[in-house]
Amino acid sequence: xxxxxxxxxxxxxxxxxxxxxxxxxxxxxxxxxxxxxxxxxxxxxxxxxxxxxxxxxxxxxxxxxxxxxxxxxxxxxxxxxxxxxxxxxxxxxxxxxxxxxxxxxxxxxxxxxxxxxxxxxxxxxxxxxxxxxxxxxx
Amino acid sequence: xxxxxxxxxxxxxxxxxxxxxxxxxxxxxxxxxxxxxxxxxxxxxxxxxxxxxxxxxxxxxxxxxxxxxxxxxxxxxxxxxxxxxxxxxxxxxxxxxxxxxxxxxxxxxxxxxxxxxxxxxxxxxxxxxxxxxxxxxx
DNA sequence: ATCAATGCAAAGAATTTGCATCATG
DNA sequence: CATGATGCAAATTCTTTGCATTGAT
Numbered sequence: 441x442x443x444x445x446x447x448x449x450x451x452x453x454x455x456x457x458x459x460x461x462x463x464x465x466x467x468x469x470x471x472x473x474x475x476x477x478x479x480x481x482x483x484x485x486x487x488x489x490x491x492x493x494x495x496x497x498x499x500x501x502x503x504x505x506x507x508x509x510x511x512x513x514x515x516x517x518x519x520x521x522x523x524x525x526x527x528x529x530x531x532x533x534x535x536x537x538x539x540x541x542x543x544x545x546x547x548x549x550x551x552x553x554x555x556x557x558x559x560x561x562x563x564x565x566x567x568x569x570x571x572x573x574x575x576x577x578x
Numbered sequence: 579x580x581x582x583x584x585x586x587x588x589x590x591x592x593x594x595x596x597x598x599x600x601x602x603x604x605x606x607x608x609x610x611x612x613x614x615x616x617x618x619x620x621x622x623x624x625x626x627x628x629x630x631x632x633x634x635x636x637x638x639x640x641x642x643x644x645x646x647x648x649x650x651x652x653x654x655x656x657x658x659x660x661x662x663x664x665x666x667x668x669x670x671x672x673x674x675x676x677x678x679x680x681x682x683x684x685x686x687x688x689x690x691x692x693x694x695x696x697x698x699x700x701x702x703x704x705x706x707x708x709x710x711x712x713x714x715x716x
Numbered sequence: 717a718t719c720a721a722t723g724c725a726a727a728g729a730a731t732t733t734g735c736a737t738c739a740t741g
Numbered sequence: 742c743a744t745g746a747t748g749c750a751a752a753t754t755c756t757t758t759g760c761a762t763t764g765a766t
Contacts, residue, residue, distance in 0.1 A: 455765055457721055476755080491723040496756060506673060506709065510650040516731070517755065518650050527709075532699055535644060541697055548706070551685050555708060559679055561670055563710035568686070570693060571644065571665075572701035593740055595746055614730080629748040634731065654756065655730065 441468045444525060445507050452505060459483070459490045463498040467508060472542050473519040473531070506564050514538030527565020534574035541574070579606045582663060583645050590643060597621070597628045601636040605646060610680050611657040611669070644702050652676030665703020672712035679712070 466482045502508045510518035521529045530543040604620045640646045648656035659667045668681040
């Protein structure tokens with residue numbers, strides 16, 4: 441996932457500079473969603489010299505390349521999820537405690553093409569978010 | 579939609595006070611997604627005496643009741659979408675210009691039950707977000 | 717060697733909180 | 742008429758910008 445993402449950066453003409461691989465690595469390792477605060481923290485743990493601003497810049501870059509996607513889970517700042525190479529992500533959010541269960545299901549096949557035709561858009565991915573109450577909060 | 583939401587508030591023991599119906603009305607009228615800044619603006623246009631903080635408090639309340647759902651579309655602050663009474667919402671986000679096309683499709687039927695059984699959760703709704711490039715940005 | 721990308725620190729947004737006051741049920 | 746809810750303004754939190762400097766190609 442890290443290599444795939446670095447290739448994507450190169451393909452788009454972006455350099456592989458210091459903070460970029462670190463942020464991508466943190467996101468990849470997490471296997472889930474991380475808030476910006478968590479990302480800042482983990483990046484700092486790896487390399488204290490990486491500035492806050494750069495982390496945000498990398499997050500913006502990865503978002504614009506559809507490598508990650510900000511989602512609202514809980515709290516004030518967005519959480520970022522990594523998308524599959526196909527651009528997908530699904531999860532369940534517990535609206536009570538904020539716990540997130542990551543899914544690997546993808547049920548939206550076929551609808552993509554239909555929507556592309558219907559609206560003249562070119563789709564690159566989707567996010568499917570279920571919400572409800574988790575087993576423990578019930 | 580306004581009445582439905584007000585009933586929901588009453589059911590949960592919340593009072594019907596000044597800012598509540600105004601915020602709900604603004605959200606209902608929009609038929610789409612509104613950022614908090616837009617909501618603040620429109621609420622102020624209706625009643626200048628309603629304070630910022632109260633608008634945020636109402637948004638939090640409606641979110642906790644699953645009447646609305648915050649999503650990150652573009653920019654720094656979340657946008658809020660109204661869910662159907664069944665708790666659903668779908669849209670397409672253009673990752674280039676941020677334009678959003680609201681959908682009324684719901685393709686996730688059946689999966690809900692499967693996930694509830696599989697994870698022991700109780701689901702109340704979902705959000706399906708497609709992203710890609712809109713006709714104008716292509 | 718060039719210029720994209722960085723780190724820093726300060727500025728800027730956006731949201732929340734503390735508290736006295738108000739008004740719904 | 743009790744207390745949940747409010748408006749205000751200050752405080753806090755989060756993110757971005759300006760700019761001199763660095764470093765990947």
